[in-house]
Structure formats: C-alpha cells, structure tokens
Amino acid sequence: MSVLRFEGVWKAYRDWTQPPRTLRGVLARRTSVFGARARRWALRDLTLELPAGGSLGVIGHNGAGKSTFLRLAAGLGRPTRGRLTVDPDTAAVLSLGSSFDPQLTGRENALTAALVAGMTRREAQRRLPAMLDFTELGEFVASPVRTYSEGMKLRLAFGVMAALEPRLLILDEVLAVGDLAFRQKCHERIAELREGGTSLLLASHSLDELRANCEHVVWLHRGGVRAFGDVETVLDEYERASIERTYERTPVGGPREGRLRLRENRFGSQEMTVDAVEIQGTAPGLPVRSGDPLHVRVALTATDGPVKDPIVVVSLRRAGDQAVVFDLSTRADGVTLGREVARGEVTLSIERLELPAGDYALDVGVFEAAWEHAYDYHWQTYPLTVEGPPGATGLLLPVHRWTTEA
Amino acid sequence: MVNIVGSASRTNPLPDVTASSPTEQAPLPATAQTARAGRSWRQLGDLVLHLVRRELASTHRNTLLGWAWPLLRQLAQLAVLVFLFSKVLNLNIADYPAFVFTGLVAWSWFQTALTAASYSVVANGHLVGNPRFPPITLPLVAVGVPLFDVLMALPLLLVLLATEGRLTDTALLLPLLLAAQFAFMAGLALVVSAANVYLRDVQSAVGVAMLLLFYLTPIFYGLKKIPPEYHWLLRLNPLTAFVNADRAVLYSGTLPALIDVGIAAGATALALAAGLALFRRLQPGFVDEL
Numbered sequence: 001m002s003v004l005r006f007e008g009v010w011k012a013y014r015d016w017t018q019p020p021r022t023l024r025g026v027l028a029r030r031t032s033v034f035g036a037r038a039r040r041w042a043l044r045d046l047t048l049e050l051p052a053g054g055s056l057g058v059i060g061h062n063g064a065g066k067s068t069f070l071r072l073a074a075g076l077g078r079p080t081r082g083r084l085t086v087d088p089d090t091a092a093v094l095s096l097g098s099s100f101d102p103q104l105t106g107r108e109n110a111l112t113a114a115l116v117a118g119m120t121r122r123e124a125q126r127r128l129p130a131m132l133d134f135t136e137l138g139e140f141v142a143s144p145v146r147t148y149s150e151g152m153k154l155r156l157a158f159g160v161m162a163a164l165e166p167r168l169l170i171l172d173e174v175l176a177v178g179d180l181a182f183r184q185k186c187h188e189r190i191a192e193l194r195e196g197g198t199s200l201l202l203a204s205h206s207l208d209e210l211r212a213n214c215e216h217v218v219w220l221h222r223g224g225v226r227a228f229g230d231v232e233t234v235l236d237e238y239e240r241a242s243i244e245r246t247y248e249r250t251p252v253g254g255p256r257e258g259r260l261r262l263r264e265n266r267f268g269s270q271e272m273t274v275d276a277v278e279i280q281g282t283a284p285g286l287p288v289r290s291g292d293p294l295h296v297r298v299a300l301t302a303t304d305g306p307v308k309d310p311i312v313v314v315s316l317r318r319a320g321d322q323a324v325v326f327d328l329s330t331r332a333d334g335v336t337l338g339r340e341v342a343r344g345e346v347t348l349s350i351e352r353l354e355l356p357a358g359d360y361a362l363d364v365g366v367f368e369a370a371w372e373h374a375y376d377y378h379w380q381t382y383p384l385t386v387e388g389p390p391g392a393t394g395l396l397l398p399v400h401r402w403t404t405e406a
Numbered sequence: 407m408v409n410i411v412g413s414a415s416r417t418n419p420l421p422d423v424t425a426s427s428p429t430e431q432a433p434l435p436a437t438a439q440t441a442r443a444g445r446s447w448r449q450l451g452d453l454v455l456h457l458v459r460r461e462l463a464s465t466h467r468n469t470l471l472g473w474a475w476p477l478l479r480q481l482a483q484l485a486v487l488v489f490l491f492s493k494v495l496n497l498n499i500a501d502y503p504a505f506v507f508t509g510l511v512a513w514s515w516f517q518t519a520l521t522a523a524s525y526s527v528v529a530n531g532h533l534v535g536n537p538r539f540p541p542i543t544l545p546l547v548a549v550g551v552p553l554f555d556v557l558m559a560l561p562l563l564l565v566l567l568a569t570e571g572r573l574t575d576t577a578l579l580l581p582l583l584l585a586a587q588f589a590f591m592a593g594l595a596l597v598v599s600a601a602n603v604y605l606r607d608v609q610s611a612v613g614v615a616m617l618l619l620f621y622l623t624p625i626f627y628g629l630k631k632i633p634p635e636y637h638w639l640l641r642l643n644p645l646t647a648f649v650n651a652d653r654a655v656l657y658s659g660t661l662p663a664l665i666d667v668g669i670a671a672g673a674t675a676l677a678l679a680a681g682l683a684l685f686r687r688l689q690p691g692f693v694d695e696l
Contacts, residue, residue: 091538115453115456118538
C-alpha cells in the first residue's frame with residue numbers, strides 16, 4: 001500500500017509573462033475565454049511511489065519542480081496529464097507566508113488551522129493549549145500574525161502540525177528558518193511521527209537535513225527526475241555534480257588578486273565574490289593561541305545583480321594531510337543573509353578554538369541557494385597558525401585536566 | 407530524462423507496513439484522488455460555524471456600534487422606502503412599513519450573501535491554499551454570515567407586525583422558508599464563487615444583477631400592483647416567490663400560494679444541483695488560479 005502515487009504526471013502552469021486576457025484579445029481571437037492559455041511545464045512525466053511508512057527527500061535547484069511536486073502531492077491542484085493518488089490523511093506545511101490570515105492573532109489562526117485540518121470544534125478547543133504550548137510563543141499568540149517573523153510563523157505552523165497524526169507529512173523547506181532549539185524540537189516530533197508509521201515527503205536545500213530524515217531521495221531537474229535512489233547515492237551524485245558545475249562555470253584566466261588565482265585556488269561562477277576575509281583571534285595583530293576565540297569576517301559583493309539567499313561556508317583543514325577540522329555553513333545553522341543580496345558581510349565567531357598547535361588553512365566560499373554550484377570558493381587560501389603547548393597531536397585539543405591517584 | 411518507478415521496485419524496501427502502521431485502509435479509487443476527501447458532516451459544519459463566527463467577529467472589530475450596523479442599514483433603507491412610497495408616491499398599501507420590512511429582510515440577506523459569495527473563494531487564498539481545506543465552505547460561510555443580520559432584524563419585524571395585529575400562527579412557517587432560502591442562495595453562491603475564480607467579471611456582474619433585482623423583486627411594491635402582462639418578467643426571478651411566501655405567512659397571515667411554493671422548491675433544487683455540479687468540477691483548479 002502506498003500513500004502517494006504519481007503515474008506519468010505532467011503539470012503545466014499558466015504563463016504569467018503572457019499578456020492578460022482581455023475582451024479585445026478574446027474578440028480578436030488571440031485568446032479564448034475558457035480555452036487553453038500559454039503555459040509552462042513545471043513537471044514532466046513524473047512516475048513515483050511512496051510506500052506507507054517510507055520517507056522521501058526532494059532536492060533540485062530553484063525552478064526544478066520541487067514545489068509543484070509537493071503541492072500536487074498535498075492535493076493542491078490537479079495534474080494536467082497523468083494519474084495521481086494521494087492518501088486523504090495528508091498534512092502539509094508548504095509555505096509559511098500564505099497559510100495564515102495576517103490580521104488574525106496566532107491563537108485564532110491556530111484554531112482555524114485545527115478545524116481546517118479536520119478536527120471538530122470541541123476537539124480543536126481541547127487541543128489548542130497543547131498546540132500553543134508547543135509553539136513557545138507565550139503572550140505573542142495574542143498578537144496578529146502580520147507582526148510575526150518567519151521563525152514565529154514556523155512555530156505556529158508546527159504547533160498545529162504537532163497535534164496531528166497524519167499518514168503522510170509533507171514539508172517544503174520550512175525548517176530552514178527559526179532557531180536551532182526549535183528546529184530540533186520539530187525534528188524530534190517528525191521522528192516520533194515516523195516511528196508511529198507516518199510517511200514523510202521533505203524538500204530541503206540542506207543536505208544534512210535530508211540525510212537525517214530520509215531513506216530515499218529524488219533529484220528533480222527541469223521538471224523531470226534526474227536521479228532517484230537511496231539518500232547517500234543521490235546526494236553524493238548531487239554534490240559531485242555541484243563540484244563539476246562549479247568547475248565548468250569558473251572563468252578561465254582573469255587577473256590574479258593577491259594569492260588568489262582562478263582555477264587554481266579560486267573556483268566558482270563569480271556571480272558573487274568573496275572580497276575580503278579577515279581572521280582574528282583575541283585581538284587584531286595578536287597570534288591565535290589554542291583556546292582563543294576565532295572570528296572570521298567575510299565580505300561579499302554580487303557582481304551581476306543581487307543573488308538569492310546565498311550560503312556562506314567556512315571550513316578549516318589541517319596543513320599537510322588536509323584533514324577536515326570543521327566545515328560550517330550558514331545553511332546548516334539556519335542563518336539566512338536575505339532574499340536578495342547585493343552586498344553583505346558575514347562573521348563567524350567561534351568561542352574557543354580548541355586545536356593543537358600547528359598550521360591550518362581556511363576555505364571560504366559562497367554558494368548558490370540550493371548548493372547548485374559555488375559562486376566563489378577560495379580553496380586553502382587563508383593560512384592559520386595556532387600557537388599552543390607543544391606535543392599535542394590529533395585534531396582536537398579539548399579543555400582538559402588529569403586527576404591522578406597513586 | 408530518467409524515470410524510475412519509486413521504492414516499490416527496489417530491492418531494499420521500506421518498513422513492514424502491517425507491523426507498524428494503523429490497520430485501517432482508506433479505499434483508494436483508481437482515479438485521481440486528493441487529500442481534500444474524508445471529512446464528516448459534523449467536521450464540515452463545525453468549520454463553517456467557526457468561519458462564520460470569525461467573520462462576524464472581524465467585521466465588527468474596532469467598531470463602536472458593532473452588531474447594530476447591519477440593522478441600522480436595513481432600518482435606514484426602510485425609512486427611505488416608507489417615506490418615498492407612502493408620502494411622496496403613495497402606493498396605497500395597508501400597513502406599508504410592515505409590508506416593506508417583510509420584503510426587505512429577505513432581500514438584504516440575498517444581496518449581502520451573494521455579493522460576499524462572489525469573491526469568497528478569491529479573497530480567501532490563504533485558506534484555499536491549505537491542502538486540507540474544503541473550499542465549499544467559503545460560499546456557505548458567505549450565505550451564513552448575513553443570516554445573523556436577519557436574526558437581528560426579525561424581532562423588530564415581529565414587533566411591528568404584532569402592533570399592526572397581523573401576526574398569526576402562519577408566522578411559525580418562517581423558519582422553514584428561511585431554510586429554503588438558505589438552500590436556494592447556497593446553490594447560487596456555489597455558482598458565482600466558483601465562476602469568479604476563473605472570470606473575475608462575475609463579481610462585477612453580480613453587482614449589476616443586484617441593482618436590477620432590487621427593482622425586479624416585489625420588495626417595495628406587491629405583485630398585485632403590476633399589470634398582469636408583466637408578471638412573467640417578475641416570475642423569472644425566483645426571489646419573487648420567496649418574498650411572496652414570506653409576505654403570505656407574516657403580513658397576510660395566510661399559507662403561501664402554491665405557485666410560489668412550487669417555484670421556490672424548483673429553483674432551490676435547480677440552484678443546488680447546478681451549484682454543486684459546477685463547484686465540484688471547478689474546485690480542483692482553484693489553487694492554480696489564485
């Protein structure tokens with residue numbers, strides 16, 4: 001038995017770039033009142049099945065058809081061609097912006113959402129306190145939703161969700177916002193539901209999130225399936241393709257900027273560039289010692305118009321064997337730079353750099369919102385020497401002490 | 407482009423379904439089926455009532471007179487009509503205020519409900535975009551909200567009728583007539599709300615229709631005042647039958663005429679059938695148009 005079955009599904013949307021329908025157009029026979037209009041194919045011949053209890057991740061860059069796929073799976077809209085079967089007991093969080101009435105309070109919206117989800121009035125009122133409790137919004141539940149941040153909307157949406165036990169749960173990149181603790185709580189709830197037999201359909205740009213939640217992944221590309229399989233295989237392929245695309249898009253030649261040279265230690269399409277990287281320990285000019293704080297400031301500029309929601313990555317490798325010490329990204333930590341970024345500055349602060357003395361080098365990069373390719377990646381460009389007690393080896397020098405009894 | 411049938415065909419399949427998941431199996435018909443199915447009448451009714459309550463609360467939020475406004479509007483209209491047709495142009499109808507008010511209550515409900523219904527789906531994109539939301543509730547809510555205005559005006563109308571000595575036991579039939587009018591309007595509301603999603607001209611057309619219908623319904627005049635050769639014109643408008651029936655039981659103290667009952671019943675059945683058929687057909691496309 002499956003909770004979701006797509007059989008040769010095609011989906012077209014109206015082409016909004018075409019001129020709107022007017023009486024003049026209808027009379028001049030350029031358009032018809034009810035007939036076919038110019039359309040764009042968002043999904044092409046998709047065949048897929050999600051068995052009960054299964055979990056499927058969806059990946060692909062913007063415009064690949066992810067949202068269309070998820071909307072259809074949630075029962076919104078009908079396929080233009082093909083056959084679609086959806087379990088009636090499906091719950092979805094598709095977009096945070098449009099699912100609430102901005103004028104009504106969080107509490108009123110939660111009650112409405114519960115009734116919309118199919119509860120009776122009595123049931124909804126009985127469960128409302130638990131839902132609001134889950135959101136941790138406190139007194140803000142009495143404020144209109146228009147005053148909410150994205151993170152608060154996520155809290156509200158998940159509060160309602162947490163009270164449901166659907167057979168299929170669909171999430172469209174909603175867990176990218178909000179603070180870490182709450183996202184963890186959401187993930188725990190999802191895991192709980194999965195144990196109870198709920199199937200999961202999850203679209204995400206976070207490869208870690210997909211790895212943590214999904215058994216299988218479908219990679220959509222231009223409305224079709226580019227790859228399907230178990231999570232590791234598909235995501236590895238996706239990452240390899242990202243590296244290849246980055247290399248392909250890296251311009252040849254170009255001026256040498258300081259120690260950076262394109263195609264040698266600098267890769268990426270250069271749609272957005274990393275202009276400056278400042279590394280600082282306790283204070284400017286001082287050497288970095290083991291256990292010191294470390295601040296990495298990255299300045300970014302878009303070269304060809306603003307870019308959408310870029311991801312900034314900072315990773316550290318040990319000199320010599322290139323062992324990865326850490327690999328941090330704004331995406332993994334739920335930090336966004338904004339919808340349209342023309343110029344930006346990001347600072348990564350590490351409280352204590354608990355590393356053995358030695359030579360290291362930082363990689364700094366900025367990526368397309370779906371990890372499709374790198375805009376600019378500076379590979380092993382920023383050396384970092386850590387001073388500290390001699391003799392320590394290994395990747396980590398944790399705060400430690402010995403207690404002896406002889 | 408590669409298409410692979412999903413996990414069902416893979417060698418490493420998914421957890422044993424029978425072991426972990428609930429045993430009840432929803433019937434899955436062979437044709438396309440959406441998540442909107444599966445909801446009891448009780449749940450649907452609760453949702454409609456909740457949305458009506460919400461609508462009433464938000465309309466009257468931040469107003470001084472609140473609930474009294476719809477009543478004031480009806481009374482203002484009543485005052486103008488009574489002044490015009492008993493003082494300026496005397497139509498010679500006995501107990502004219504009670505006569506007009508009877509027709510006006512039914513009319514106000516009709517006008518407010520259908521105007522609201524025409525944009526009910528279009529204006530509630532945030533609800534329609536929710537996978538579990540049944541859009542059919544929206545036109546029903548649009549018809550239900552102004553029923554509250556009717557219930558506000560009713561005590562006043564009954565007092566007016568009683569002081570004129572016109573209130574008889576036939577008035578007990580009113581709830582039945584209101585229920586019939588609700589069903590009739592629900593059918594029309596389904597038609598206009600669904601059509602307006604595809605053709606926004608509908609809500610403007612409804613506005614024009616309301617302007618015409620106010621004069622083509624015997625509200626401030628009676629059918630008797632019209633030359634018989636024009637009766638067909640007013641008979642084309644089913645609302646005439648509802649107003650006539652209301653007037654029979656309230657104002658005249660008689661049972662409704664058979665022709666009015668027949669037309670009202672026929673129009674209600676027709677409107678409901680057409681409304682449900684059209685709405686069911688158009689509904690799956692709503693989200694793509696909003």
